[in-house]
Amino acid sequence: xxxxxxxxxxxxxxxxxxxxxxxxxxxxxxxxxxxxxxxxxxxxxxxxxxxxxxxxxxxxxxxxxxxxxxxxxxxxxxxxxxxxxxxxxxxxxxxxxxxxxxxxxxxxxxxxxxxxxxxxxxxxxxxxxxxxxxxxxxxxxxxxxxxxxxxxxxxxxxxxxxxxxxxxxxxxxxxxxxxxxxxxxxxxxxxxxxxxxxxxxxxxxxxxxxxxxxxxxxxxxxxxxxxxxxxxxxxxxxxxxxxxxxxxxxxxxxxxxxxxxxxxxxxxxxxxxxxxxxxxxxxxxxxxxxxxxxxxxxxxxxxxxxxxxxxxxx
Ligand code: 8YV
Numbered sequence: 001x002x003x004x005x006x007x008x009x010x011x012x013x014x015x016x017x018x019x020x021x022x023x024x025x026x027x028x029x030x031x032x033x034x035x036x037x038x039x040x041x042x043x044x045x046x047x048x049x050x051x052x053x054x055x056x057x058x059x060x061x062x063x064x065x066x067x068x069x070x071x072x073x074x075x076x077x078x079x080x081x082x083x084x085x086x087x088x089x090x091x092x093x094x095x096x097x098x099x100x101x102x103x104x105x106x107x108x109x110x111x112x113x114x115x116x117x118x119x120x121x122x123x124x125x126x127x128x129x130x131x132x133x134x135x136x137x138x139x140x141x142x143x144x145x146x147x148x149x150x151x152x153x154x155x156x157x158x159x160x161x162x163x164x165x166x167x168x169x170x171x172x173x174x175x176x177x178x179x180x181x182x183x184x185x186x187x188x189x190x191x192x193x194x195x196x197x198x199x200x201x202x203x204x205x206x207x208x209x210x211x212x213x214x215x216x217x218x219x220x221x222x223x224x225x226x227x228x229x230x231x232x233x234x235x236x237x238x239x240x241x242x243x244x245x246x247x248x249x250x251x252x253x254x255x256x257x258x259x260x261x262x263x264x265x266x267x268x269x270x271x272x273x274x275x276x277x278x279x280x281x282x283x284x285x286x287x288x289x290x291x292x293x294x295x296x297x298x299x300x301x302x303x304x305x306x307x308x309x310x311x312x313x314x
Contacts, residue, residue, distance in 0.1 A: 002025075003023060003024050003025045004023075004024050004025070004047040004048060004304055005024065005025045005026075005027055005042065005045045005046050005047055005048075006020065006024045006025070006026055006027065006046070006047070006048040006049070006050050006300070007027050007029055007042070007046045007048070007049050007050070007065070008020075008026050008027065008028045008029060008030070008050045009029050009030065009049060009050065009051040009052065009055045009056075009057065010030050010051065010052045010054075010055045011030055012050070012074065012293065013289065013293065015290060015293060016074075016293035016296070016297060019297060020050070020297060020300070023301070023304075024048070024300070024304075027042045027046065039061075039064060043064045043065050043066075044066060044067065045067060046065045046067060046068060047067050047068065047069050047070075047304075048068070048069060048070045048071070048072060048300055048303070048304075049061075049062070049065070049068065049070070049071045049072070050072050050074065050296065050300065051071065051072070051073055051074070051080075051081065052073065052074045052075050053073060053074070053075025053076065053077040053078070053079075053080065054075070054080065054262055054280055055080060056073075056078070056079070056080020056081045056082075057071050057080070057081045057082065058082055059082040059084075059085040062082065062085055062086070062089070062091070063085075068089075068091055069091065069092075069303065070091065070092050070093075070094070070299075070300065070303045071086060071091060071092070071093045071094070072093075072094045072296050072299050072300045072303075073093065073094065073095045073096065073296070073313075074096060074292055074293060074296045075095060075096060075100075075283070075292065076095050076096055076097045076100060076155075076283075077095075077205060077206045077207075077232075077233060078093055078095050078207075078313055079205070079206030079207035079208075079233060079235070080206075081093055083313065092303070092309055092312050093312065093313045094296070094299035094300075094303075094309050094310070094311050094312050094313065095311055095313050096291075096292040096295045096296055096311065097155065097311055098155065098311075099288060099291035099292055099295055100282075100283035100288050100291075100292055101155045101156050101159045102159055102288075103282060103283050103284075103285050103287075103288040104156045104159070104203075104231050104282040104283055105156055105159030105160045105162075105163055105231075106163075107231055107257060107278065107281070107282035107283075108156075108160050108163075108201050108203070108229050108231045108255075108282070109160070109163050109167075110255075111229050111231070111255020111256070111257060111276055111278065112143060112199060112201070112227060112229050112255055113143055114255055114276040115227060115229075115253035115254060115255040115274065115275065115276045116140060116141040116142070116143045116227050116253050117140045117141070117143065118137075118140045118141075119276070120276060121137065121273070122137060122140075125137040141227075141252065141253065143167065143199075143227075144167045144168050144169065145167070145168045145169060146169055146197075146198035146199050146227075147169065147170045147172070147196065147197045147198045147199070148160075148161075148164045148167075148169040148170070148171050148172075148197060148198070148199045148200075148201065149171075149172050149173065149174070149187075149193045149194070149196060149197030149199065149200045149201070150164075150171065150172075150173040150174075150201050150203055151173070151174050151175075151190050151193065151200065151201070151202045151203060151204050151213065151214060151236070152173075152174075152175055152202065152203040152204030152205065152210075152232065152236075153173040153175050153179055153182065153184070153203070154203065154204075154205060156203045156231070156232070157173060157175075157201075157203035157204075158182075160201055160203055161173070161182075161184065169199070171184045172184050172185040172186070172187065172193060172196055172197060173185075173186060173187070173193065174186070174187045174188065174189055174190050174192065174193040175204075176188075189218070190213060190214045190215070190218035191215065191217040191218040191221050192221075193218075194218045194219075194221035194222045194223075194226075195221045195222070195223055197223075197226070198223070198225070198226060198227065199226065199227045199228075199229070200214075200222065200226060200227070200228050200229070201228075201229040201230075201231070202214060202228075202229065202230040202231070202232050202236050202237065203231060203232050204232050204233075204236045205232065205233075206232060206233030206235050206236060207233075207235075210232075210233070210235070210236045211235050211236070212235070212236075212237070212238045213236045213237075214236055214237045214238065214242070215238045215241065216238050216241040219238065219241045219242060219244070219245040219250070219251075220241075220245075220250075222245065222250050222251065223250075224249070224250050224252075225250075225252045226250065226251055226252065227251070227252060227253045227254070227255075228242070228245075228246075228251045228253075228254045228255075229254065229255040229256070230254075230255075230256050230257060230258055231257045231258065231282045232258060233258050234258045234259040234260040234261075234262065234265075235260060237260075239259070239260045239266065242254075243266065243268055243269070246272055246274070246275060247268075247272075252274060253274050253275070253276075254272070254274070254275040254276070255275070255276045255278075256269065256275060256276070256277055256278070257278040257279075257280055257281060257282045258280055259280075262279075262280055263279065263280075265277075295310065295311060298310050299311060299312075
């Protein structure tokens, strides 16, 4: 019997491609020199899409796949997948929750510490011989014990909160609804949360409901000297307002893993010495990426074997 054909939207590690290729015919869109011609040739036979958080799948693409049965996302955020189109057409969408939660929370703290304790500067200070020439580097900013606010207390937000407790930080959060199972103070909006904290970490999910969630009012409400971290989606922020707030010095330090225009981000971000940047890499450890790949493949296998999906997005 012919192997089902999968359209692979973005680069995946060999440890995922190889086992997939044993059971499926893989059509690697990202390798096609002419994607139009590639789709014209293969679209009629594609039965599954394998995509990534930051790439997704548009209605325009899926409209071209008459035999499409499943969209499997290698990532937890499915904001770039047209879920409405999938629902209308009865196409299940799967993602990879839980397996990446702790790494993303680690990255939030890595960015927080990296920015406030100025780790990139410290590294350069040693590497470039400034230490030996000029002595100690200037003092940095304390992190532990400061008030930490979380925008979006979902799985990742809660993992950030657990770490914050270990750092002796009073935690509060904003979200659409108050969570009954936590005692942290709740604020209905980021603008209400902003003036109450020293550190603001964005962990909200992406998509139309959170676009521009941390708006100009929220950035303007931050206390001067706030540290800002984003490990969710660039779209959750009013990015011009974020840039303005950094420029004005109200945000003293920022650690950013996500941006509006990835990977061609606004070049102004790279001009700030008080901002630590990462290339949407919060889930990017070998261990977690292997677990994400396994879960993505298990979902695809379950679908084609007629078994229940493991992590379907409802
Ligand atoms: C990416 C992510 O999917 O899980 C998400 O929502 O954004 C990331 O984990 C990852 O970069 C894989 O491409």
